[in-house]
Amino acid sequence: MIRLKINGTSRQYEGDPDMPLLWFLRDNLELTGTKYGCGMGLCGSCTVHVDGKAARACVTPMKSIEGKNVLTIEGLSAKGDHPLQRAWKQCAVAQCGYCQPGQIMQAASLLKEKPKPTDADIEAAMQGNICRCGTYERIRKAVKIAAGVQA
Amino acid sequence: MSVTVLSRRGFLDTIFSAGALVLSAPLVSEAASKADAAAWHPSVYLGIETDGTVLIVSHRSEMGTGIRSVLPMLLADELDADWKRVKVEQAIGDTRYGSQNTDGSCSIRDFYDAIREAGASARLMLERAAASKWNVPVGECQVKLHQVVHEKSGKKAGLGELVKLASTQQAPKAAELKFKSPADYRYIGKDTPMIDADDIVTGKGQFGYDAKMPGMLIASIERPPVYGSSVAKVDDTEARKVAGVAQTVTLDKFQPPQMFKQLGGVAVLANSTWAAMQARKKLKVEWTASPNAEYESGAYKSKLAEAARKPQKVVRKVGDVDAALAGAAKTHEAEYYVPLLSHAPMEPPAAVAEFKDGKVVTWAATQNPQAVQEAVSEALGIKKEDVTCHVTLLGGGFGRKSKPDYVVEAALLSKKAGKPVKVVWTREDDIRFDYYHAVAAMYMKAGLDASGKTTGWLQRSVFPTIGSTFNADARYGQEFEMGMGWMDVPFDIPNHRAENGPAQNHVRIGWMRSVANIYHAFAVHSFVDELAHLAGKDPVQYLLSTLGPDRKITIPPEGDLKYWNNTMPQEKYPVDTARLRRVIEIAAEKSGWANKKPGNGRALGIAAHRSFLSYIAAVVEIEMGSDGKIRIPRVDFAVDCGTILHPDRVKSQFEGAGVFGASIARMGEITAANGQIQQSNFHNYPVARMNEAPRETHVHIVPSTDLPAGVGEPGVPPIPPAICNAIYRATGKRVRELPLKRHGLA
Structure with missing residues (x-):
């Protein structure tokens, strides 16, 4: 058990x-x-x-x-309003959406460790998450918006 | 067009409640109507409930383009409904909706008029209902944000209140319809959010892999490792010992042609995904011999290249190429190669099906629910109408999910098991048993005069055709393949010949995002760049001068081949070089082409290609890293795809196309040895990750009121040649064989 x-x-x-x-x-x-x-x-x-x-x-x-x-x-949030979830919608990140829960969870873990990530931090943390639709640029932007760093 | 008020029919019952006003607008795609006008009774459906809820059916599949939101938005806007009171329902497969094959970048093009007509018809019927109720002229009544308003008297009525009266109205004639001016649109052109956005960020979106039916078993299938072989002998003793396994089923070998039939093999059915996948590994299967066991990618490549060097079937002919080449001041020849590619959508194929009482109900991640009906009915020997196909969200499609072999597997297994069965493909299954994008070899030769102008141009392609999937004897490129960037090279070259040679397929060949344009555009737009350098000219200037004066080109038939033009008449959607010139100029200007001269391992490369009736130019900036590998700091797309409905979703498709194109250029390669595919997962079939994708993509949309054209696919073809053209300018190295990984460049 x-x-x-x-x-x-x-x-x-x-x-x-x-x-x-x-x-x-x-x-x-x-x-x-x-x-x-x-x-x-x-x-x-x-x-x-x-x-x-x-x-x-x-x-x-x-x-x-x-x-x-x-x-x-x-x-992740009771009402789907985690800062990352809000930023994801604001940037209309998702295309097919299949990989996005994984992307968001990965980003949430990044922001816990590094609340103000740099571009290099984001790239290092997110490159294990594939998006075949190719939404990477918006993912990067959404992470920055959620973190309140310059997007 | 005429709109009729339908009596309620079986397949609507699942969506609309009793008392709803249900309109049907004939909605044959132009392509389909030409094929067999009499046999089709397709419609799209709009319903208005008595409580005012507007129900709009999305008959196209959602795989990331936003079509499931945008077409309903168009209808809601034309009706002037309040988007907050609109519910979008996903259609089941039914020919009455018109073509549901969400493929070929044609959803807006084919349904733009019909959807607007459906909205405008309903609006007029509601206005007529209000006019008769209030006894005022209909011209004084207007639908305004979900209610009919009579300004003079101040009377108002909600749409729901008018349902009963509206449903007694005669359907308007086409000539009576008035359409909104784009200036009055509330949702169209306004980047209104996608309806599935909340579900996706909270994990509630339901994809094919998530579908379930009560009491279902989950199946994992061991398929023949070589195409064309089948199960000779199976020992399932160990597999059946795994806890949770219910049974194993040997699937019959398909009879050619392949079509969308299942591949055969041995299925393990279990009460959990893990048990099915684990037990499958314990199967001991012996396979029959197959003529494809000799298939080896290196030898096959040589064969294709050799065929491309010899005269082949002519598919387009202008002037006398042989004389032009013989008399040229300079000649140049080059060979190009693009390997097999796999779609690899993030969600591998999956579907759940139940066979019961001679009928099948399935939930599938499919681009084409009507193809599901056909393929399943043929495999099970039942009527097409007895197959109900519900469509889930698709975790990517790219053409893979318009081939419903996996739904056929689920239906066959359910029949054998007597229970609902969900078939889940592993990533390994997905990559090893795809309908692959064809491997292709191209031979190009050109002659230049003393001033550097191209006077003769010969192009040959050889590839296994998608036709082989539907006719096992097909060896030459089909009309649609020749129509994708091969018969329609728009250059102003007085002597020009295009040819195509035969090839035998050894795996299933299918269409992948932008299809034959991928290898054709790679050869054509790499080669014209080579000629620019040979002539000592700037690539953009050379491209523009080779394109020649603004004109509309009519591509004549050659022998039995007609120019495909995405099934559209050339008079309606001509090959218009002015539009191509304009996007080249915009892409050059916006990318800063004139000022960004190559240097310090950085350079820009350009390619411009018309496909899916859209005109696209891409300028790609590349940067050579100290490790000798490229990075892609920036892509500029200039896009003329006619009328657009949702600028942000157009942009997002081009952003995605940049990444998809970068995957093809950098690392896309499927190979075979001893007839078996050698790749299996993302470690040996990598696709672009964040650090390998273009870092910034700028999409410059040409404002246009031209007819709508394709968006989902046409961004892909210019990317690989633009990348390689940039590499040449940065390094002097010309890459003629993809992927770049083979050359240590990625």
Whole structure:
């Protein structure tokens, strides 16, 4: 039995301890905001926070997160009004939208560590997150707006 | 056009409540109507509920262009509805909507008139209803922001109040309709937010991968590693021991042609995604032999290049190229190559389907729900009308999701399992079993006179055709492929010949964002740049002089090939060199071409290409890093795509096209060895990341009242040649084979 907290709620899991967190979120809890994109930690679509830090849910086995706090896009803000979510809408970042929850979670983790990131900080933090529609320029702008640095 | 008040029909019941006013506007796309006018009864639907809620059906699929928001916005604006009281419903697949194939950059072009007509018709019917209610002339009644107003008396009535009366009105004739002036638009041209924006940033957006049905099993499929082989023997003992596995199913081999049939293989059905994927790895499958097992990309490339050096089928002929080349002061030849490419949308293919009582219901991330109906009905031997296809949001499409093989898999497996089945492709499945963008080799030769003017131009392309997907014997480029930047090179060259050679496919070939324009534009616009340097001229000046005087070119048929022109008549959408010239001039000016001379490892490169009836010029700035690899600090697009409805979504499509084009140029390459695709995920099929994408993209839209043209695709073709043209100016190195990664440049 693995116990953990997801978006503040206690959850437990019995099953293959090697199963990645991604499928627990999606299949067991129906928290489908966390997306599958590669299964190898290469694209960032499944980014969540584990104990406050960005992690790729597709390569995070359930056995590694016993007792941890997981935050998903569904738990980022109560009303969808996290500064990043607002900035994302202000900049009309999303095209297809599939990778955007992962992008936002990655950016949220960046802003926790570096509330006033530089361009280089943003590029370093965000280059693990692929957007095939090509919204990178707007992502960079939205992160800066949310952080209140010159966009 | 005529609008009729429809009796309520089955497929509307899911959307409109009883008592709603439902209008139907015939909405055949021009292309489709020409194909078979009599067989189509397509319509788009608008409903107004008695509480005033306006329901607008989006019959096109949303994969990031914004079409699901923008077409309904156009209808709401023409009706003068309050956008806050509009609900957009996604259509199921049904031919009555007209073409739903969200592909070919034609949603606005094909539906602009019909959508406006639907809005204007409803508006007039509501005004007539109010006029009869108040016994005043209809000319004095006007819909204003969701209510009909009679200024003189101050009477007002909400749209919902008038529904009953409006529905008894005769549908207006086309000549009676009055359209809003663009100056009066409330939502169009105003960058109104997309309807799915809130759902997307909160993770609530529902994509194909997220779709579910009660009691469903999840399937992961081991497909034949070589195209054309099938299951010879399977041992599923270990797979079935995995907890959660319900059963395995061997899928039949498809009978050619491929079409949208499933590839065959062995499916593992389980109660969780993880169990299905894990158990699949434990399958032991032996595969039958396939003639494609010899396929090897290096040898295949040589074969294509060799064929391109020999005379081939002529697809366009002007003057006498052989004489011009023989008499030229200088000649130049070059060979270009673009490898196989994979679409790699962020969401791999996924669909859930249930077969029950001889009917199929599916939820799928699809660009073409009517193709789903056709493919599923054929595979299961049921009627097309018995396939209900709901369309989810698409996590990217790029052409991959207009081929519904994965929906066929889900339907077949549901029939076998007797339960709903969701098929989920892994990234590895997506990259190894795509309908690939064709590999292509081009041979180019030109002759210049003493002044440097091009007097003769020969171009040959050889590639496996998309036609092979629909006719296993197809070897030559189809009319639409030849019409994409090959038969329609708009240069003012007195002697010009275009040719195309045959090639055999060894994998599934499909269309990917901008299709054959990708390799054609790469060769044509790299080569004209080479000629500029050979002539000692500035590339922009040389491009403009080669384009020649402003004129409209009519491309004549050559043999049995007609000029495709995106299915549009050339009189209506001519090849207009003035529009191409204008975008070249704007891109040059806005990028600062004249003042930014190459130096310190930085340079600009240009390419300008007409595709999907739009005229696009791109100037790309590149910078050589100390590691010898390029960076792309800036792209300037000048865009003439006729009338546009949502400037910001036009811009965003071009921003995206810059990144998509950068992926193709920098690192896009799929290869095969022993018939098997060698790439499998983003580590060996990389796509552009933030640091590899253009850093700044400036989109300069030419204001236009011309007919609407394509937006989603035409930004892609000029990018790879513009990048390579910039590299040449920065380094003196001419890249004729993509991707740049092969040359250590990315």
